[in-house]
Amino acid sequence: MLLYVLRRILATIPVMGVVALFVFLLLHLSPGDPAAVIAGDYATPADIARIRAQLGLDRPLYIQFFSWLGRVLTGDLGTSIFSDLPVSYLIGQRLEPTIALSVLTMLITVVVAVPLGVVAAWKAGTWLDRSIMILAVCGFSIPVFVLAYGMVFVFSMELQWLPVQGYKPINEGLIPFLRSLTLPSIALSAFLIALVTRITRASLLEILDEDYIRTARAKGITERKVLMLHALRNAAVPIVTILGIGVAFLLGGVVVTESVFNIPGVGRLVVDAILKRDYPIIQGLILAFSGVYILINLLIDLTYTFLDPRIRL
Amino acid sequence: MKTPLLCVSLALTVVVPVHAENVLRWASQGDALTFDPHAQNEGPTNTANLQVYEPLVKRNESLTKIPGLATAWETVEPTVWEFKLREGVKFHDGADFTAEDVVFSFQRAQSETSDFRDYITSVTEIKAVDDYTVQLVTDGPNPILPDQLTQIGMMDSGWAEEHSVTEPQDFANQEETYAVRNANGTGPFILELREPDVRTVMVKNPDWWGLDENPHNIDRIVYTPVSNEATRVAALLSGELDYVLDPPLQDLERIKNTPGLKVQSVNQIRTIFLGLNVGAEALESSDMTEANPFSDPRVRQAMYQAIDIDAIQQKVMRGNSIPAGIITSPGVHGYTEALDARLAHDPEGAKSLLEEAGYPDGFQATLDCPNDRYNNDEAICQAVVGMLGRIGIQVNLDAQTKSLHFPKIQNRETDFYMLGWGVPPLDSHYVFNFLYRSDGSWNATGFGDERLDELVQAMEQEVDLEQRDAMIAEAWDIAKESNAYLPLHHQVISWAMSDKLTLPIRADDSPRFYMARIAE
Numbered sequence: 001m002l003l004y005v006l007r008r009i010l011a012t013i014p015v016m017g018v019v020a021l022f023v024f025l026l027l028h029l030s031p032g033d034p035a036a037v038i039a040g041d042y043a044t045p046a047d048i049a050r051i052r053a054q055l056g057l058d059r060p061l062y063i064q065f066f067s068w069l070g071r072v073l074t075g076d077l078g079t080s081i082f083s084d085l086p087v088s089y090l091i092g093q094r095l096e097p098t099i100a101l102s103v104l105t106m107l108i109t110v111v112v113a114v115p116l117g118v119v120a121a122w123k124a125g126t127w128l129d130r131s132i133m134i135l136a137v138c139g140f141s142i143p144v145f146v147l148a149y150g151m152v153f154v155f156s157m158e159l160q161w162l163p164v165q166g167y168k169p170i171n172e173g174l175i176p177f178l179r180s181l182t183l184p185s186i187a188l189s190a191f192l193i194a195l196v197t198r199i200t201r202a203s204l205l206e207i208l209d210e211d212y213i214r215t216a217r218a219k220g221i222t223e224r225k226v227l228m229l230h231a232l233r234n235a236a237v238p239i240v241t242i243l244g245i246g247v248a249f250l251l252g253g254v255v256v257t258e259s260v261f262n263i264p265g266v267g268r269l270v271v272d273a274i275l276k277r278d279y280p281i282i283q284g285l286i287l288a289f290s291g292v293y294i295l296i297n298l299l300i301d302l303t304y305t306f307l308d309p310r311i312r313l
Numbered sequence: 314m315k316t317p318l319l320c321v322s323l324a325l326t327v328v329v330p331v332h333a334e335n336v337l338r339w340a341s342q343g344d345a346l347t348f349d350p351h352a353q354n355e356g357p358t359n360t361a362n363l364q365v366y367e368p369l370v371k372r373n374e375s376l377t378k379i380p381g382l383a384t385a386w387e388t389v390e391p392t393v394w395e396f397k398l399r400e401g402v403k404f405h406d407g408a409d410f411t412a413e414d415v416v417f418s419f420q421r422a423q424s425e426t427s428d429f430r431d432y433i434t435s436v437t438e439i440k441a442v443d444d445y446t447v448q449l450v451t452d453g454p455n456p457i458l459p460d461q462l463t464q465i466g467m468m469d470s471g472w473a474e475e476h477s478v479t480e481p482q483d484f485a486n487q488e489e490t491y492a493v494r495n496a497n498g499t500g501p502f503i504l505e506l507r508e509p510d511v512r513t514v515m516v517k518n519p520d521w522w523g524l525d526e527n528p529h530n531i532d533r534i535v536y537t538p539v540s541n542e543a544t545r546v547a548a549l550l551s552g553e554l555d556y557v558l559d560p561p562l563q564d565l566e567r568i569k570n571t572p573g574l575k576v577q578s579v580n581q582i583r584t585i586f587l588g589l590n591v592g593a594e595a596l597e598s599s600d601m602t603e604a605n606p607f608s609d610p611r612v613r614q615a616m617y618q619a620i621d622i623d624a625i626q627q628k629v630m631r632g633n634s635i636p637a638g639i640i641t642s643p644g645v646h647g648y649t650e651a652l653d654a655r656l657a658h659d660p661e662g663a664k665s666l667l668e669e670a671g672y673p674d675g676f677q678a679t680l681d682c683p684n685d686r687y688n689n690d691e692a693i694c695q696a697v698v699g700m701l702g703r704i705g706i707q708v709n710l711d712a713q714t715k716s717l718h719f720p721k722i723q724n725r726e727t728d729f730y731m732l733g734w735g736v737p738p739l740d741s742h743y744v745f746n747f748l749y750r751s752d753g754s755w756n757a758t759g760f761g762d763e764r765l766d767e768l769v770q771a772m773e774q775e776v777d778l779e780q781r782d783a784m785i786a787e788a789w790d791i792a793k794e795s796n797a798y799l800p801l802h803h804q805v806i807s808w809a810m811s812d813k814l815t816l817p818i819r820a821d822d823s824p825r826f827y828m829a830r831i832a833e
Binding site: 036045046047050082149152153156157160163164259261262264269271272 | 346425493510540541543544548550714720723724754
């Protein structure tokens with residue numbers, strides 16, 4: 001098991017290497033000049049050339065790449081071109097809102113979607129099942145920002161129950177913290193809820209047809225216990241897999257949600273950096289996002305052994 | 314005995330209300346880049362810095378020069394400007410403001426890494442005559458030096474030395490300097506908290522020298538950058554914000570119709586225009602590989618007259634623009650209404666001009682346009698493309714983000730482009746210097762005129778104001794005649810705010826919060 005984990009971790013290195021190369025090339029080969037943006041409206045070509053030289057942007061690409069890679073391996077993600085702040089500091093500062101939003105979203109997803117999927121599977125074929133599936137389709141179809149703005153209009157502007165934008169850190173109070181994250185996490189979780197509900201339902205339906213379920217029912221075990229104790233545990237593997245894939249969606253969705261709700265997290269940081277061509281931040285963040293995604297999927301693979309003893313790693 | 318006492322104390326609580334803090338919450342699209350006053354010469358950065366730091370010469374809401382940290386100024390010799398400094402002014406940390414700080418600040422603003430160098434290239438020496446008198450020596454007579462100093466904030470030399478920020482923020486050593494997130498100025502507000510791209514908080518400076526003249530009641534300013542337009546407007550409409558600097562044009566009506574909110578508009582000192590590559594032998598981006606249609610003045614005039622700027626004003630700008638006849642706006646010295654008269658919109662006449670010039674079937678060209686810099690920039694370009702199409706000129710529109718668009722102009726990689734030009738010193742020389750001089754750094758038109766170059770040189774040093782004005786007028790005539798640039802319109806800026814807030818709008822789009830009042 002330990003060997004398995006080590007092997008998996010080693011395997012991430014070439015993956016990250018490819019990601020790093022890809023990100024670097026994508027940025028540096030695409031048009032756009034951060035030096036021109038820094039230099040500002042009234043700059044002269046001489047100013048811009050000077051800034052390019054200072055930033056090291058006039059060196060050959062491969063030198064820039066290896067120089068950056070070398071620093072990353074020692075933990076130095078570079079310095080933001082625009083604010084002169086170290087990228088690792090910026091990421092650290094902006095991590096809390098994103099993690100809070102992501103965790104809250106996942107919590108809402110699991111708490112809402114799994115029971116909904118179970119009910120849908122249990123009452124398969126009835127109007128309850130149909131309505132839940134219709135809700136799921138809506139959740140798939142509505143883009144995050146449409147739902148977000150719709151909710152802002154109803155709950156923030158008309159009813160004035162929740163704030164339009166912004167984020168309150170948890171040390172400013174639990175209630176303001178939760179209030180500021182309510183609409184964003186609902187908007188973000190809609191798609192995931194739809195996804196997890198459907199998978200839960202499908203997975204459960206398959207299992208409810210199995211022989212051992214019939215045996216359990218024949219033994220006289222209550223339907224509730226059959227569902228919760230026997231069926232759900234076996235259905236867990238696909239559900240957890242989907243949650244892992246959901247993290248990828250979350251990483252992307254966080255970008256949109258943070259921009260709409262003006263939450264100062266890493267999602268908004270990457271959007272702002274892309275618009276300004278702040279290479280160090282973009283590179284650092286994409287590496288970080290990829291790393292997180294790989295790590296989470298590794299963790300999910302590890303949980304399989306707990307969920308299903310038949311899976312040996 | 315107890316009851317009257319109770320009544321009295323109850324009455325007092327009604328009569329003497331607890332004074333709550335007046336907080337001004339505002340937002341705009343882009344945050345300041347730094348709080349180092351000499352590092353980045355850029356709109357939002359200067360706006361933020363100039364609440365905390367002050368220049369020697371300020372501008373009031375009509376953009377007239379008024380005393381700032383200097384109370385008087387005059388030329389004591391042709392190349393020497395003498396400034397008398399305001400006495401009794403203290404920096405936020407308690408240090409005194411003296412001539413030493415002025416000398417230090419200007420030298421700092423002239424260093425390699427300062428973005429404000431270009432304002433004071435003419436200054437060769439800065440001398441402290443005594444504690445409250447400073448002399449700036451220029452390389453030749455410079456009649457408009459005070460106009461060029463309105464964006465340069467004064468720093469305390471002692472504070473700068475203590476925190477090792479005697480040089481402006483330097484990108485080369487890639488280290489954050491203390492001045493990026495900390496400030497110590499003489500201004501009406503003190504920087505309390507700076508989280509770049511997240512939040513900036515300033516509090517009232519109770520010891521500010523200008524409080525008598527400007528008794529503002531803003532205790533705290535909280536600025537949040539909100540890059541998403543819809544979110545910014547929604548926050549204003551829901552009451553979360555008191556002031557938005559840059560509401561999108563399409564929401565102005567909605568804001569005006571919302572009770573409790575108002576919109577103020579003024580013409581900005583920024584004109585939007587199209588540049589034409591008149592100097593090239595042949596156009597890169599056209600199907601005309603043998604000749605350059607733009608080099609023919611008749612073609613340029615035809616294009617000018619094909620554009621229906623009133624339609625653009627009505628439909629694209631929803632009334633929020635002022636059609637222009639030259640590429641600089643009212644408020645800039647040298648502008649006259651006569652100069653601002655446009656050629657008539659005449660598509661038929663334009664077509665015959667094109668035929669006359671030898672292009673009866675028109676030609677192709679590519680128009681480069683930014684899509685996130687000026688008000689409705691891309692939409693204006695789309696309208697222009699349509700209008701030029703009507704006279705036979707097929708235009709491909711290439712609209713891109715500003716970080717891609719502006720380098721094209723600077724690297725002379727465009728034949729036909731949109732540009733907007735603001736004029737901080739409020740003098741025509743600034744326009745000629747960058748846009749019309751044959752080697753002007755932003756002149757991608759290839760236009761050059763010997764006489765105009767001579768005039769630009771001469772007006773830099775002419776101290777006789779009448780003579781200088783005549784030079785400016787002559788230069789404008791040459792410029793206007795050439796049609797190297799096709800003027801479009803002067804931008805109108807609008808500020809949206811709560812009815813409880815009084816804040817006079819400024820044509821330089823840069824609020825001064827000591828002029829604000831919140832109604833109790």
